[in-house]
Amino acid sequence: MEPTTPYSSRAFCLAPMMEYSDRHCRYLWRLLSRHAWLYSEMVTTGAVIHGDRQRFLQFNPQEHPVALQLGGSDPKALAQCSELAQEWGYDEVNLNCGCPSDRVQNNMIGAVLMRHADTVAECISQMRSAVSIPVTVKHRIGVDDMEDYAGLLAFVDTVASAGCTTFIVHARKAWLQGLSPKQNREIPPLRYDLVYQLKQDRPALEIIINGGLTGLSDCADQLNHVDGVMVGREAYHNPAWLAGVDQAMYHSKKTKPDLINVYGQYVDYCQQQLTQGVRLGTVAKHLLGLFHGQRGARLFRRYLSDHIHKPGADTDVLWQALEFVQGPTPRQAHGQ
Template sequence: MSQAFAATQRPEPSRRFSVAPMMDWTDRHCRYFLRLLSQRALLYTEMVTTGALLHGDAARFLRHDESEHPLALQLGGSNPAELAACARLAQEAGYDEVNLNVGCPSDRVQNNMIGACLMGHPALVADCVKAMLDAVEIPVTVKHRIGINGRDSYAELCDFVGQVRNAGCRSFTVHARIAILEGLSPKENREVPPLRYEVAAQLKQDFPDLELVLNGGIKTLDECRTHLQTFDGVMLGREAYHNPYLLAEVDQQLFASDAPVVTRSEAMARLMPYLVAHVESGGAIHHITRHILGLGQGFPGARRFRQLLSADIHTAAEPLKVVEQAAELLAGR
């Protein structure tokens, strides 16, 4: 069975809990590791620009392990034809969803009409979404802010969502902050503009037919359960990366799974064959180990675990033995 056919046969992924697309973080190694902790979380790639896929090494950007499903590809772009072509590539590569980035505030993407600046061009976003939907059978979703500076009224947010909905989009992930496009770094844009969950909640009330997933500032599964009383799903970003063991109870607490909770030690043991294979194929060990530092939290020896994998491993003659040392610190945890 081809990957494209398999993708169209899979049910639409649940967005009840997802891990956000994060540049330089949610690469294929990170996603493989996170999948060891939760079978049900929807995982997203880093944002990939249409130019990178159409004019670069598409196979490298689209590469993923079958175990990563359910898996969505996030695209950055604003040319409807190019986005449609990339959506087709995503479907052919076996992705379960393609997502359009209308939230990234960095100067680099603004200059290419990518990300949050597109909130000022709802008709263009609608054209992009329609072109993608016409090109593929997998779901097309949008991740956006509640506004941008100069276009941050609730009426303008409703106009944006309404136009994109009319183009056929049924699922929106709402980062409940505005983006300030001048004067703030991307990091500051994740922290300085205040969270306004009440705006996202009003959006859900006013567009009850749409699936609305809340993103921004969520740190615990208790908070997830609270937000799920209002929203159709929750998306965690930095907390899921820096404290990945939070995912170990997602299936049980948010999806009513009766599978046993994976221990830190079990996750590490299951990661080892993947890590060894990567090194034996010529890959650098830190491509993977940098993503698991967050396992080292909240237990005696956690600091040593992080030191081994962030410092000692770079000077060791046999780095795999350093990983084994770190794994021993997780015994029984």
């Protein structure tokens, strides 16, 4: 069968997650899937403009395609940050209109922007004027007492009028008062039907669905209704299934990557980062779930957790941990 999904498409996206989807995590994800679209942690416009740009914008060239997610509501600041994203080589810039935390609400960032569609449209307009790369929006199906579908459609139409054509829709309403961000990931129930309806009513728009997706068959089924999927915490805590993304979502005929080989490549990456002054724990923490469900995975995870943050920890710790899931000769298996 010939491929029906372009390798450059957003058929499968890995979500922006604060304290999770940093550049090291994205490097590991790229070893598991060549074609998944990667998203950075949300970075505020203030951090980019006034902070350490190397820290906030740096990424590895192997991450492509990769998007920078911005948090903000000032059109000029967002336009400036979009220009920087393009200069640094990002393939897309994404505006966060979905985060429900109190801290971002108070700064007019995240889900609260769904109440201010005209502001979002002005932001998108100026961002698009500043760059040639795609400018996209990630948002909820609604906030608080916003009428479910009518409010969603009105928001999307207003933002689309500014030229945005790609909408990543978390299929759960955000309650901005009374629920924590963690609770907002589980309450209220997911409403996939509203996202499907949005795609039916606005077929010219690229609609990516997000929320509650836990496996490849689930993700592949979504392509019968929308243009792509975005997966977050399930991919982080159980990343092994990402090894099948290229075959299931992009119709790649290449063999799925072997997890032990992926592990070895990531150990090499960890060694490179150590030589640059990065601590082992900062990089290696993303390996904790790689062997989830396999024999010895619990001991592997415990060993890493106990040792990667110790002063002076090096990649010997990673090889020693691998013995719990592979046996006593990991270095020989990796060709060392």
